[in-house]
Amino acid sequence: MSTTADATLLKTPLHALHLELGARMVPFAGYSMPVQYPAGLMAEHLHTRAQAGLFDVSHMGQLLLKGPDAAAALESLMPVDVIDLAPGRQRYGLLLNDEGGVIDDLMFFNQGEVEGEHTLFLIVNGACKAADIAHIQERIGSRCEVRSLPDQGLLALQGPQAAAALARLVPEVQQLVFMSGGQFDWQGVPLFITRSGYTGEDGFEISVSAAQAEALARALLAQPEVKPIGLGARNSLRLEAGLCLHGNDIDTTTTPPEASLNWAIQKVRRTGGARAGGFPGAGVVLAQIDDPASLKRKRVGLVALERVPVREGTPLQTEDGQSAGTVTSGLLAPSLDKPVALGYVAPHLAQPGTRLNALVRGKAVPMEVAPTPFLPPRYHRG
Template identity: 55%
Template sequence: MDTTADLLKTPLHSLHLELGARMAGFAGYDMPIQYPMGVMKEHIYTRSHAGLFDVSHMGQILIRPKSGDLRDAALALETIAPVDIADLKPGRQRYGLFTNEDGGLEDDFMVANRGDHLYLVVNAACKHADLARIQAALSDSCEIEAQFDRGLIALQGPDAETALSAYAPEAADMLFMDVMVLEIAGVPAVVSRSGYTGEDGYEISLPAEETDRIARLILSDESIAPIGLGARDSLRLEAGLCLYGHDIDETTTPVEANLKWAIQKVRRKGGAREGGFPGAGVILGQFENGATRTRVGLQPTGKAPIRAEVEIFEQETGGEPAGIVTSGGFGPSANAPVAMGYVPAALAATGTRLYAEVRGKRLEITVAALPFVPSNYKR
């Protein structure tokens, strides 16, 4: 286990301590799990007002084509990601995936067309491996710049637009997945209208030395509260969003993970740029023939939360495990326990009754539609 001395610190570390955060190690960083408000109230506050999250542990990577033609960089990135990047318009962002030769997911990420370069945000625990993967595949044709020391904050919730627009009026005109540079109190920031909560909001990339000042400025708005990773997790679970290393990993394919929507038609069989990515044979085969298992929402019948790694059974007694829970907890907005996991395709229909085994007792659960709480993106 990492000791506190071993953990890296984000540019907001001092602010977290000042605000009374309970800190813990996450992906090698000392991160705020919750503040004095507590996870439940932080979750509800984000849905009803807006919260500010420190996500500076995430990895930010820039890719510039040596040719000067961004399409060259996009096509190069498509050799390691089954996503349509070449047709992404300037100022727009989309969800992406890195795959391996078995069709498994090495990471998920966000990629934006910034006009003369691609801007990626990758997961904290995977960022060094992702950087190495990108360098190995793209170094001949692209300049690759890791910006792992930059700050990244997420402003999420219905009051996010009003709060950010007070400093950058153009923020109000942005739509879901727009990306642009906004000046916030004299600081140029790369801002995307996106997030990981299911709520409207923004992710704001800042120079490390300015991150604390801008975060304090945003928090000076009485409608904004600091929110920790505990509420971030419950918010994304209610929104049906995957957590890498839990709901998706190197053993799960995009089809199994119910992420077929993330692979655009142009990269599928018969598309103009069909395949050409690691594991294409496996993944495109599953598009045609289906996968044997799939990620689903799971709604426990009782009030007890069902946690990750709990086994799922088809029968109330006897039989072999049919599936497994990958994320689970109490959903404060749903006012009920919520979970996600993998079950055989034959058992994946909404409403199917199954059983989760907790401490030797099988509890009834039902396959549920995702998300548990409707998203509120500005489209």
């Protein structure tokens, strides 16, 4: 495939660097993005698990919500505790539609008082960002300022050596623990850094002005532990970590209980009290949490018992040939050297150990329902 991409595609601030590094570029979320570098997906994946990988995630949407009502306003859009999130802390959130379907999943951070105004920082998925920002503006724009940050790049540094590498540039990041963050300075360049990511490893996400993103990326790649990593390995890393990809494993037709995301809905939003419910689709979502038997399907992990990769869209059957569900993400997991997948099955088939068959090109590949994550996470909790 060509190392250039369609001229209509948007480019991240690191586009020229990707080409210089020999990346294979593909269209993704409207951008020209690196899917892999010359070392290849497998090597990039294993390097991230062993040392540190640098990802360009500048296609993601970054925005600020500002004003005294920002937390309560955002809480009205999600089944998540926003109001009680402490300054300096980050949380996973779900934007829902009025039927309880997942418009997008996102990360939000309480920056506390910034220039005299309470400020929340949000990162949303690249393919959804225009619709997300429009949705947020329409629903709560009268309650707080909704400010998009199109001139910011976003880098992710992930892996067990990420902290050692980043600390040579920004020593203070060593004080951070998983899902915390803050404002930092690198050679006079302001950085907003959180200790989080999408790989199951320790790591950081770094918001930096687009004009300074390439200089920061080069400084990180100069560290002996760090190599550039493309979208291919980002996908295999997140799947081993059991993390959902919006558009595959969750979408506007799936509710959080169907997607096995009840853990993301804090008790204060579920039961009793003034803040229970009150979010889009609350009637549907809370009824499903209260009565799990009402679910028609449930997201599960799956491990193939033969070395045959089972891809997105593959149908699942019971051992006696009855329709059981569908695979939504799947590949040969590099760290485990066996095929793993996420998919939806009927709830009575969701118990770990349940045997199913995946129909791959007409052949029945035996699979077993398995707990996720497939690989234990290594987040730095202090």
